[in-house]
Amino acid sequence: MSQRIYLSPPHMGGDEIKFVQEAFDTNWVSPAGPHIDAFEKELAQYNGIEYCAALSSGTAAIHLALIILGVERGDEVICSTFTFSGSCNPIVYLGATPVFVDSESDTWNMDPDLLEEAIVARIKVGKKPKAIILVHLYGMPAKINLISEIAKKYEIPIVEDAAEALGSKYNNQKLGTFGDLGVYSFNGNKIITTSGGGALVSRNEKWIQKARFLATQARDHAPHYQHSEIGYNYRLSNISAGIGRGQLQVLEQRVARKRQIFEKYRSALSGLPVSFQPEQGVSFSNRWLTTVVLNSENQSVKPLDIIQNLEKHNIESRPLWKPMHLQSVFKSAPAFVNGVSERLFKNGLCLPSGTAMNEREVEDVVTKVQEVIA
Numbered sequence: 001m002s003q004r005i006y007l008s009p010p011h012m013g014g015d016e017i018k019f020v021q022e023a024f025d026t027n028w029v030s031p032a033g034p035h036i037d038a039f040e041k042e043l044a045q046y047n048g049i050e051y052c053a054a055l056s057s058g059t060a061a062i063h064l065a066l067i068i069l070g071v072e073r074g075d076e077v078i079c080s081t082f083t084f085s086g087s088c089n090p091i092v093y094l095g096a097t098p099v100f101v102d103s104e105s106d107t108w109n110m111d112p113d114l115l116e117e118a119i120v121a122r123i124k125v126g127k128k129p130k131a132i133i134l135v136h137l138y139g140m141p142a143k144i145n146l147i148s149e150i151a152k153k154y155e156i157p158i159v160e161d162a163a164e165a166l167g168s169k170y171n172n173q174k175l176g177t178f179g180d181l182g183v184y185s186f187n188g189n190k191i192i193t194t195s196g197g198g199a200l201v202s203r204n205e206k207w208i209q210k211a212r213f214l215a216t217q218a219r220d221h222a223p224h225y226q227h228s229e230i231g232y233n234y235r236l237s238n239i240s241a242g243i244g245r246g247q248l249q250v251l252e253q254r255v256a257r258k259r260q261i262f263e264k265y266r267s268a269l270s271g272l273p274v275s276f277q278p279e280q281g282v283s284f285s286n287r288w289l290t291t292v293v294l295n296s297e298n299q300s301v302k303p304l305d306i307i308q309n310l311e312k313h314n315i316e317s318r319p320l321w322k323p324m325h326l327q328s329v330f331k332s333a334p335a336f337v338n339g340v341s342e343r344l345f346k347n348g349l350c351l352p353s354g355t356a357m358n359e360r361e362v363e364d365v366v367t368k369v370q371e372v373i374a
């Protein structure tokens with residue numbers, strides 16, 4: 001049997017191992033060291049933003065962002081419902097409550113009208129949301145211009161969850177740099193990886209200094225260990241940062257290849273009753289995962305039929321994210337829904353989008369999808 005085709009496996013550029021070797025040679029095998037500082041600078045520079053803290057995961061970055069914004073027990077935080085649980089779990093870590101907002105069908109991301117409706121409704125019951133966690137799903141930019149206007153009008157800060165959207169742009173500006181704080185993830189399946197890691201970025205230097213402080217157990221300035229706040233062990237290791245520096249060198253190539261794979265799928269499947277996550281106007285998606293939606297007239301075929309046929313041929317695929325308001329763990333959370341994310345979840349799937357796939361492998365996937373639909 002041929003080698004398994006994964007959804008989005010790690011893809012090393014080559015220089016990662018040199019940075020790791022350097023860390024060993026200098027004995028910086030620790031959660032401090034020169035690769036961490038350099039990775040923060042290089043990542044900030046790539047994104048065109050001033051300050052960056054390298055952390056152990058994207059989830060940790062969201063957690064610290066919410067602490068920095070003053071989210072506390074009993075507060076409410078708005079979050080996209082169509083996302084991965086890492087976006088909203090940190091709200092619960094803090095004893096706060098997520099308020100989920102559904103998607104619009106143009107970008108699949110947070111619906112600006114529904115967002116305003118949610119804000120107004122929660123203010124009416126005396127629960128003004130403390131923050132908005134805005135997700136750019138599968139790398140596709142949300143309507144960040146409209147959402148920023150609403151956030152400004154009600155004076156609510158935005159945490160931009162760009163975990164899937166490193167390299168994506170809106171109006172030529174990198175995603176993750178529009179919000180008050182921005183979050184990236186370097187988990188193994190993301191567009192680049194540090195084998196596990198994340199980052200928090202901002203134009204506010206004090207906030208990023210605070211993130212570093214909280215991520216290293218909140219040690220006050222003193223010769224002994226002195227603490228006046230609760231801290232976390234959330235720093236990225238110098239080894240991981242070395243991998244990240246190597247990965248940053250090939251990030252633009254990875255974006256280009258992801259987009260190429262998407263175009264290939266789109267043109268090969270264009271005759272079938274399917275549609276794709278649309279990129280429009282000033283949006284530029286990194287196409288982290290190619291997603292395809294079966295038109296609902298085509299009732300006889302379900303995403304699971306395609307997923308099973310691909311699995312039979314040792315090809316990994318998966319349904320779209322199951323919306324958070326449908327998860328039993330969040331069933332008591334307030335939700336403002338319009339049916340868009342539920343419809344997408346029911347009819348869509350993610351196709352293998354690894355940047356190391358060759359043309360023949362992409363064609364194999366296409367054939368196995370066509371087999372089921374045609």
Ligand SMILES: *Cc1c(COP(=O)(O)O)cnc(C)c1O
Binds near residue numbers: 084
């Ligand atoms: C991956 C991901 C996260 C969490 O990042 P980790 O580094 O895995 O903790 C958060 N939000 C979204 C949308 C993600 O895809």
